[in-house]
Amino acid sequence: MRWANARPPLLLLGAAAVGAFLVLLPIGLTILRATEVSGGQAAHFLLRPLVGTLLLNTVCLTAVSSALAIVVGTGAAWFVERTRLPGRQAWAVLLAVPLAIPSFITSYAWISISPALEGFAGAVLVVTCAYYPLLYLPVAASLRNLDPALEDSARALGCGPVVCFVRVVLPQLHPALLGGTLLVALNVLTEFGAFALLRFRTFTTEIYIEYRASFDGATGSLLASILIVLCLFCLMAELRIRGSARYGRIGRGVRRPASLHELGQIKWVVVALLAALVVVTTGMPLITTLYWMTQHGAAAITPAEVSPALLTAATLSSLGYGLGGTLIAMVLAIPIGFLATRYRGRTVTLVERTSYLTQGMPGIVIALAMVFLTVHYLHPLYQSSALLILVYGIQFLSLAVVGVRAALAHAQLGLEEAARSLGLNVFQVAYRVMLPLAGPGLGAAAAMVFIAVVTELTATLLLAPIGTQTLATQVWADTSTLAFAAAAPYAAIMMALSLTASWLLARQFGQSRVGDPAQSHQPSQISDRTAPVA
């Protein structure tokens, strides 16, 4: 419920506008710098075969890995949601795990066992492994939401199980499939670390090379602007699909739970296939990392030693930046979430939508814009911890806003008014009503941002103060020099942090529960945690 006609207080609007401004700042700067390049020069630069190659690489990679992810994700979702598969609950959790593994760690795991995986094949493998849950989760949610009476009716009308799936179930999965594919595309566009390690050329890796070559080159901004436009396109299309094309259930009766298909003897084949999928997507990064940890530093192609002191320092700075980034993101997000749940109007929509832009903004674009800004105008901030934390806050603002909104939606206005009518003042309402209702959700939002910050690579690489190493930059540095064994402990700690935090979150909020109709109308928080982690 919202106050339909009330104007939001100026202080709240101002606080929310800060977040929106910070989101627009790097985008505006990048585009502004791109326009500084003269027309002829820009045309010359953009019409190089390179841009075509990058576009082709991105499109091909998105097409091939989306196709694979659709097959794998839909198949897995159907078996988990609709059949009497042994261990359904466990599979539902295991299949979502890859989202908690940073994709550049997956990339590290594969490249460290075979250099042959450099290039397109490796990129397909890594992207499919890392992002198929972006299809699995929405398809599973759609299958859960589908009224089983539709399938019953189709069966009674003479359709066999296969025909029924094609004519009734599949059309209802279209929004989930299309939305998931766009999210894969968005991640392919914004991912940097995974592709850099695989030596696969995309816009992000090329922007990084431009930046390294000519520290302050405006031509990099041209590439970045193209990337921004592509990302915005995917983001808008995805939001549109999520907003409109979902087929609502039209009836109003009581829904019975879906009856599950018997698999008979095939079930062991399905179990074997799902197990293979889990081994490839989740087991592989874990096993490879553990393998390299048992190897002596010299066993890898380039020897490098790891000292406990370095390990501790990197872990502590990752945790510190994680907490700082989370704090900033939450401080920026809470006014926006409050505004969005309690007021409506053009300004409110504008502020909220703007905050969602970061979901589709490559970290490298934001980071480079902030480098430019600080080098030229705010030099004391350049390579300061404060700037890095601020950039984290901007990068993961959309993630925080989604969580905050969901949390505040639990504390409805009606409840607040009821409390006020019972004689509580504003602070008592906040303490006795808002906090108990929204508190767990706010905690979950913070935890999700924390995971994202700890596993962030790109901005950290570009903005970390000289001499500061985090877990992510250490994995990057050691893998770049092919010191796989040295990278392993950092990768292991990072995965342990991310997996533990995700597991705690999932256990607390039970997002992956199978076939629970009570949850079916809540958008899955895990599937909303699709902010590109690049």
Next chain:
Amino acid sequence: MIDLTVSNLKKTFGNRTILHAIDLTVSPAHLLAVLGPSGSGKTTLLRLICGFERCDAGTIRIGDEVVARPGLHMAPERRRVGYVAQDGALFPHLSVRENIVFGLSRTERRRGIRANELLDLVGLPQAYADRAPYQLSGGEQQRVALARALAPQPQLVLLDEPFSALDAGLRAETRKAILEALRLAKATAILVTHDQAEALSLSDEVAVLLDGNLAQVATPATLYNKPKNAAVARFLGETNLIPGLIQGRSVDCALGQLALSSELPAGSGEVLIRPEQIRIDPCSEGTSLPATVTAIDYYGHDASISLRMSDLDLIARVSGPLLLRVGQQVGIAIEDPVRAFG
């Protein structure tokens, strides 16, 4: 059209028995209502006949074909039954026309003639054919669902509480339209419902299902006037059931000696007095029994009066202008004959 025979049908879920040995026959072109409170197993019975669930024992025969017996379970798509779900379950991605012809073969679908015919049958304008399901009201959706079920000319039509999700106004209109369409199509049909008035007014025959057992199968009039036992009587409508001593053709109870509608063996039992059998006399004199009005539920066309007579609570129904008030002393008389259960 064709008949349905169910014999000795059993179903358990886990260790809960939902249906105990059900025997049921539906004559061709008849509408049978399966009436029961929620949890009585009526939807399970319907789903077993459709083939959505497997039965544990017994046989189901549709026409001459056995569709389920021990060791045989014919898939629902091969049973040629029409199924109308509680909320219609129209396919949201298809238009009304595409929904109606969904069960026809590919070539028949292309011609698409039958859609108009079926819209006529269920009393909807042909202009509805190109609408999306969400543009229809709940009652119209139900009619389209019936048209869709009738399109492949099924042997048997099964309706699972098709009116329960509709509000009162739509319900009456939709019931009429659907009944009419079923009669025109000369369909053999089973209607599952928990609504007594619906079952009694719509069907040719009513099967009362209580706790997984068929308590009675009879025409609506027989069922109301001659319920087999107290449980059926109680479920079919407001009743007064009071203890009494049966003596052949009459019964002795707190309301005096009353004539029985049929002779029963002597012994103690329960006397069934319908609310409309209690006549209220505003002045408590003469031959009538004294009682006190404890509550009045006024419905307009009639009213339900709660009465207290020493330690007995009774319900009576009166129609027309009401001259009673709560607390008033009245006289009551019973219109014989009554039914009793030994």
